[in-house]
Amino acid sequence: MALDFSPVWQGWRSLANGALVTVEVTAASLGLGCLLGLLVGMGRLSPGRRIIYGICTAYLTFIRGTPLLVQLFLLFFGLPQFGILLPAFLCGVLGLGIYSGAYVSEIVRGSIQSIDRGQMEAARSLGMPYRMAMRKVILPQAFVRMIPPLGNEFIALIKNSALVSLLTIDDVMHEGEKIISVSYRSLEVYLAIAFIYLLLTSVTTLILRRTERTLRADGRVL
Amino acid sequence: MSQAIVEVKGLGKSFGAHQVLQDLDLTVEASQVVVIIGPSGSGKSTFLRCLNGLEAAERGTVRICGHPLLEDGRLIDDARLNQVRTDVGMVFQSFNLFPHLTVLDNITLAPRSLGRLTHRQADQEARDFLRKVGLEEKAQVYPGTLSGGQKQRVAIARALAMKPKVMMFDEATSALDPELVGEVLQVIKALAAEGMTMLVVTHEMGFAREVADTVVVMDQGAIIEQGPPAQVFSAPREARTRTFLQAVLTH
Numbered sequence: 001m002a003l004d005f006s007p008v009w010q011g012w013r014s015l016a017n018g019a020l021v022t023v024e025v026t027a028a029s030l031g032l033g034c035l036l037g038l039l040v041g042m043g044r045l046s047p048g049r050r051i052i053y054g055i056c057t058a059y060l061t062f063i064r065g066t067p068l069l070v071q072l073f074l075l076f077f078g079l080p081q082f083g084i085l086l087p088a089f090l091c092g093v094l095g096l097g098i099y100s101g102a103y104v105s106e107i108v109r110g111s112i113q114s115i116d117r118g119q120m121e122a123a124r125s126l127g128m129p130y131r132m133a134m135r136k137v138i139l140p141q142a143f144v145r146m147i148p149p150l151g152n153e154f155i156a157l158i159k160n161s162a163l164v165s166l167l168t169i170d171d172v173m174h175e176g177e178k179i180i181s182v183s184y185r186s187l188e189v190y191l192a193i194a195f196i197y198l199l200l201t202s203v204t205t206l207i208l209r210r211t212e213r214t215l216r217a218d219g220r221v222l
Numbered sequence: 223m224s225q226a227i228v229e230v231k232g233l234g235k236s237f238g239a240h241q242v243l244q245d246l247d248l249t250v251e252a253s254q255v256v257v258i259i260g261p262s263g264s265g266k267s268t269f270l271r272c273l274n275g276l277e278a279a280e281r282g283t284v285r286i287c288g289h290p291l292l293e294d295g296r297l298i299d300d301a302r303l304n305q306v307r308t309d310v311g312m313v314f315q316s317f318n319l320f321p322h323l324t325v326l327d328n329i330t331l332a333p334r335s336l337g338r339l340t341h342r343q344a345d346q347e348a349r350d351f352l353r354k355v356g357l358e359e360k361a362q363v364y365p366g367t368l369s370g371g372q373k374q375r376v377a378i379a380r381a382l383a384m385k386p387k388v389m390m391f392d393e394a395t396s397a398l399d400p401e402l403v404g405e406v407l408q409v410i411k412a413l414a415a416e417g418m419t420m421l422v423v424t425h426e427m428g429f430a431r432e433v434a435d436t437v438v439v440m441d442q443g444a445i446i447e448q449g450p451p452a453q454v455f456s457a458p459r460e461a462r463t464r465t466f467l468q469a470v471l472t473h
């Protein structure tokens with residue numbers, strides 16, 4: 001049987017729109033994930049502060065230990081039971097953001113802890129308060145070390161975002177499935193979808209590689 | 223009557239049953255250079271780190287320029303600690319320069335961030351300090367491109383930028399290649415000549431002999447002997463001092 005890509009060409013406009021939605025969902029949840037990850041990662045730096053540490057650890061354990069799909073369904077199908085009916089797009093962003101926040105938090109914590117203890121000591125010795133030292137000395141260095149693992153996380157997030165098609169969000173996956181349902185050209189359309197994801201992840205990789213190179217330039221050995 | 227810059231009374235610290243510091247007393251007066259020597263593991267660095275609160279002691283009192291740092295074994299609260307720390311310049315064995323900042327920004331970061339100086343003033347002063355340590359032309363480079371000796375001189379300039387009342391050197395030349403030790407010692411000597419109050423932990427005996435007003439010998443967490451260098455090096459009272467000096471001077 002010959003391959004027939006004409007449904008893909010005919011539906012390119014809806015696929016492009018879907019790709020745009022995928023980018024939007026991913027970007028928004030990326031923002032949420034990074035914010036959550038930064039807070040939770042720093043919250044887990046000092047086990048001595050039991051309440052903060054406990055909350056952050058509970059979040060991490062639950063989110064990492066349960067499937068993303070279940071978390072998304074809890075938000076989308078579960079919350080309405082309490083009368084909380086969130087728009088699908090918001091559910092997708094919240095679900096993905098909360099999910100990736102858990103992984104980002106471990107990246108944040110690991111990177112901060114990988115910075116030599118002497119850096120904090122030097123900053124404190126100059127009279128800088130802990131928070132100032134963290135903001136001006138530790139985090140800028142930790143950030144550079146976060147980029148490669150964060151890149152992996154971003155790419156995983158782009159791919160995981162395909163699951164929000166199950167929340168009726170018209171991302172590229174959902175648009176593709178609509179085309180399949182009228183053309184029955186599964187192989188061709190799924191190949192097209194795969195190619196679009198590959199394009200998105202490749203561009204992300206490129207941007208991250210550039211950023212890292214810029215940050216490491218000029219003899220800034222980090 | 224000269225003013226005491228550093229006053230230590232009964233400073234003690236233990237790790238479990240092991241006494242790291244045994245009730246140390248020490249007074250450093252303005253413009254005095256006190257050099258601490260002793261075998262490794264004798265507690266010299268720990269002692270120094272207790273004097274700016276990087277290490278917590280359990281007993282005793284530490285005052286810097288009359289301000290308490292440690293009161294009866296309790297470290298003062300963080301806000302006051304930050305204040306006291308600005309009076310104590312600390313230079314580390316491993317330099318601890320901030321690798322993500324230029325040499326100039328390494329020096330200006332603290333005075334600017336703490337609101338001591340405007341950007342322009344801080345830059346101006348930093349350049350003066352850089353000139354003092356002979357690295358004016360390195361203002362815009364990152365620490366990664368410097369040699370060990372240059373890094374340590376920048377670290378000294380960075381500590382000076384807070385205009386501390388006392389400078390502390392924690393084995394400042396121990397991580398350097400032998401040919402780079404001299405340039406750092408020279409900077410420290412110049413500071414001593416200007417009347418800077420200093421506490422220096424070092425293994426460089428020739429240097430200790432030359433710049434110290436007082437030499438303090440530590441062993442097993444205790445000060446076993448202190449006095450002018452001529453006396454400590456030529457006629458040590460303690461047998462343990464003699465053994466230590468023989469070991470370091472005869473190789």
